[in-house]
Amino acid sequence: MALNALERFLLTLTLYNLLATAAISVYGIVARPSLVKKVISLTILGDALNVLAIFIGFRLFSIPPVLTPEVELSYFVGSAVDPLPQALVLTAIVIGLAVNLFLIFLALQVYRLYGTLDTRRIRELRG
Amino acid sequence: MLISIVASVALLAYATSLAGALGYLGLETRALAKMFLTLAYNPGLRELTAMAPEAVTAIVWDFRGVDTLYETVVFYMAIIAALAIYRGVPKVGGGGGTGLSLIVRVVTKLLIPMNIAVALSIAVHGHLTPGGGFQAGAALAVISVLLAVVYSFSSYGRVGIDIPKAVTLRSVGLVAIALVVFTPLIYSLVTGAQAYLMQNYVKVDSGFSFPAEVFGQLISGTLIWLNVAEFLAVSFGFCIIFMLLSLREEVIRPALVGEEHGP
DSSP: OOOOHHHHHHHHHHHHHHHHHHHHHHHHHHHOOBHHHHHHHHHHHHHHHHHHHHHHHOOSSOBOSBOOTTSOHHHHHHHBOOHHHHHHHHHHHHHHHHHHHHHHHHHHHHHHHHSOOBHHHHHHOOO | OHHHHHHHHHHHHHHHHHHTTTTTTTTOOOHHHHHHHHHHSOTTOTTTOOOOSBHHHHIIIIITHHHHHHHHHHHHHHHHHHHHHTTTOOOOOOOOOOOSOHHHHHHHHHHHHHHHHHHHHHHHTTTTSSOOHHHHHHHHHHHHHHHHHHHOTTHHHHTTOOHHHHHHHHHHHHHHHHHHHHHHHHHHHHHOOOOOTTOOSOBTTBOOOOOSEETTEEOTTHHHHHHHHHHHHHHHHHHHHHHHHTSOHHHHHHHHHOSTTOO
């Protein structure tokens, strides 16, 4: 089964779109001075890379990787999507969530102690 | 700036798709995926299968079980870090808030039992349908946000949950996961037979096996127990986080700012 030109273009566009989103979020992490915006950019980066992993495991004209009684095993193996990226992304989501929780509590504590979330001003503080 | 980014991405995509540089993307299954799909539920290969029709759960808790175990540890340590930041906060109760209007409160009261039912269903069907312990825990933790927003923070005291209780219930979930993981070790120590940590079914050189079916119902050995234990751990872990975040700022600030910066 071959793809026509439009399908190929849309698949490729999705891939580059995800990479561009990841690149923009890296810019947000590096260049924005606010800690809250850094954390938001980090979540966007994590989500873009998770969708990228799902996209690599995805295939067109497929069924979910759940075996139901009315489906034959040979048909299931031949037409289900790759379950491994989905399992890895499930793990990555939980770990990303734990990291985000930790960073949010740290940012909250920085705000309580210094009264600002601007990294340029936090850098100038002494003590 | 924005238009140039969009245009360059679209142009790059068009050029790459013309060249066919991405090969088989979107059409074929990898050999590794075929192996997992074949072994997820396959009663004919009892030494290899995970006996779970849901291939993702089979990978998460059986084929790559240790991975998920350490993921649970990472989540556990993030909550420990949050609790450590809030260590000096005095026990606060009451507050006397009344919450939102009567309509919102009654609708929420009707929604909460449905929420619990959905979360339990996701947890105990994790090995049969998409879902599992973590998703169910996230679904149940919605209730703790609803309580804080709709009924005010004082409602935690009225339903009888506070942070120490939530920590205890979460530890019960984590201990249950550890028990399931170490059951083969206990079996091996008692009987002297060969068994592996996190083992689910019989292996070529080990006779130890969790029951795959109970009274004709497929429970997929360790998978249902791990899902339910993870459900408990994650739901009360989230509950702790939301309770900490909904504490009143003027109550906790003196404890958090510390001696160095004055009260």
